[in-house]
Amino acid sequence: MKGRIFWPALFIIGLSWILNSYYAYSKQLNEPIFLDHYIEHSVDEEGLNYLTLYYLTNINDDSHVSHVTFEGINGYPAQDDNFYDLGFYTDEVTPDLQTFTHYSLREIQIALASYDLEELLKEEDELITHEMKVFFYDGREITVPIGEIVLRKPYEFGDALGQWGSSSGDNWNILTYRAYEALTIDSITFDFADVLQDQFFVKFDSTNTATLHEETHDILANTNWRDVPGIDIRDLKFPLELQEDEYITLYTQTSPNFFGSLQSSFLFTGSTENGKPFTSNSTFNSQLPNLNQEDVDRLIHERGASK
Template sequence: MKKSLLVVGIIGVLVSQFWNYQYYHSKQLEKPIFLTHYYDHTFYQNDEYTFSFYYLTNKNEPKQIQYMIADGVIAYPYRNDDEGITYSDHVSPVDEYDYQYLFSSPLSFSYEEIPFDEDGTWSFQEVTVRFTDGDSVTTDIGKVVFRKKRNPNHSEAIDFTAQGSRTDGTGTVEGYATKSLKIESIETLLGEELAGNIHFTLNGTEFNTRKPIDPIFVEKDEEIEILWEMGSLASTFEVELDFTGTTETGESFISSLLFTQLPDMDEKTVNELIQEKTGDKQ
């Protein structure tokens, strides 16, 4: 009798381990999943610019990026040391979830290597990423736009002083007008993408980055407050907004704001992202 109970117990343990393994295996990603990135940058000199790209990778086999290829242009991880580009077995995730890490890899793009189009811009959405273990993946990463050099003729008509965000996907940008002025347009290289993902208001007036705005009048020293709300916490933004208009003396101005927002995901958001990208319910 005791022997039979022992056998039943052993079988029960083995079955439990088998189903635990099956469940654990079902939570593993076949390949890293990249978040949606909306980035733009305007060059003011012949230099490099670095964007951070975010991706989910399995905890048991975390992958590091060796390089990224976008439209024939190779971007390597940026390392600020005297030895040049280095790779390390030690990895520090941005965030940790039940079965995945969220990694961030800063990748540098050189002005001299970018094949700008006739309109002076270059953009990409699909990339091929090679990892240090030899694996690679071709995937959509959102949209990244670079613009050729232009003269830094921005004025200080608007002084943006603070920017902050909350975990619920909302945030504020604060500033003030150094002169009495009229804001006539708010432009960005990623107007369509921002309009579809972020809701903006300026001093209580809604504005859409893909449509013309009605003029907004601001007195000298009057506070300027921009409120925004993201549609997805699994996206990341680094976008320059150009506020253009005229002062009360008739002087034209352009004041720029670098709008940034990092991903802020909980376990539920991660599971939803994995299901969206793979079709597998987590």
């Protein structure tokens, strides 16, 4: 009797182990998935230029990125901001930012090769790329969609309009600007307005005083977007007239459905009261990617990347 029970039980245990092993194998990614990045970067011609990238990979992945390339620009993993500690030849495993049932979210900081950027700036005012080649120490190379990265020559700025203060949280920014002389704003733009129109929202408010009062810190964190003061920037009518020492504020909020990376800037163009053209620019960032298991499953399903 015991033998009749033992062998069927052993068979069930073995079958269960095989099925579980197959399920775990089926969940493995064929290759890392890089999140969508929307990065606008003004090249620093005298310093180091970094891009911070995020990718999803198998939780047991011990592969190492050796370098990346896009549109003729080479980039190398960097350990920190010290030029002499750049990890061009490091084989350290990238640490996990988040872990899930089968996967890890990881961050890698890429230092762009100065020579390549110099050559770029000789030929073009800007470079736009949507994919990147990633090379690993084990000899593999993959081409991955990256979102959109814009590298450009620095703008020449005037001092008619300047950023006076800022505040930010998990998925919002408050940016306040001061007119240092009477001026007219003809446009306020940022690079990814069209592609992110349903995921990144901006309002313009001209009612704030010079004080970045404490209560503004809670406006976006605890308020529904429709109740945030100001006008949707897409409905704004130009030109805008500002008097000397007048202040304006931009509120931004990122949709919870956006789990990529956003680093861009608002570009103001216009002219002063005496007719002199001006350009002003200020950077902003969205929150770091903060995924949950549902986000991860959706991303893998969209990319069709599992075995």
